Amino acid sequence: MSDAYIALETGEVLEGRARSPGETHGELVFTTPYTGYEESLTDPSYEAQVLTFAYPLIGNYGVRAERFESDRVHPSAVVARELTDDVAVWLQEEGIPAVDSVDTRDLVLDIRDGGAMQCGIAAGPDATPEKAREQLSVCPHMSDISDIGDMVSVDDVEVYPAEGDGPTTALIHCGTKKSIISSLNERGSDVHVFPHDVAPAEIEALDPDLLFISNGPGDPANYEATQSLVEHFLGDIPIAGICLGMQIVANAVNGETEKMEFGHRGVNQPVLDERTGQVVMTTQNHGYMVSDAGDLDVTQINVNDDTPEGAESVDMDVITRQYHPEAHPGPHDTLGFFDDVLSMAAAGAHPEATQ
């Protein structure tokens, strides 16, 4: 007799073992890394999603807070083949439902074939298939969660001072990972973190050298205030962005974004720089893409499916990446992004403009 159920949009109800009790719902997605479960589970980009781990054993090196990318677990639920007790206890303490003993190979194929789908979860001694189906019936589509930025951003400014007198960064927190802040800090940039809907006047009062739009959950179309910020400062202050940040900047310069079938979530996504011919291995976690880069130039593409992974403007001093250059988890091929954007900030101009 199972004590955990996952109701899928296909009508199927999967059975499993409850590792952390609860009833919830969310957009079902998968990620493929063998490691990095602490970083993924605390990445605000996964807000309102049910995260399935393709790798069969999750938790085999424990749980340590110093690896966390935010102050809490963000997925609404977790699905795995096997979760260790360390991770199960962590999720219980966080109040996040978790189900294992699921054939995640089969489930990942379902998601690949059917696309990211809504699902309902019921786990624990009172769980039933009907309760999972009830959760599925109230699960919103990701693009309909218009206030998702409020769920992950900050209410007030937070300042992260760096040693030295590097450029000042105004980071717009749409669900930022901590390692993005630390990647800027350790390169000498004082980072001032603002709410996703901060008024332009607060940024003007700081007079920063760089406007940085962070990663984050949900549909980029639901970050109108952040997009307006980009439109306001475009051409006045150099602008950088990661993942959701690239999508918001593209929307701000006459571009377009759209939902992908099932997205890119892993640490082995190859990206080609079309200017140099170099291929780097990247960490990715996105379910939307830039379908039209507008006034930006696409500089890097995903080798697997040609989707835009880098978009820049020399004239408007913009450098953005769809992947996560900070890794955490993942390969360190792309850390140079932070040097490039801070060079742009220090010079007040895109690096190619200063050659």
Ligand SMILES: NC(=O)CC[C@H](N)C(=O)O
């Ligand atoms: N990691 C992110 O910033 C994700 C961006 C956006 N929410 C997407 O899914 O495409």
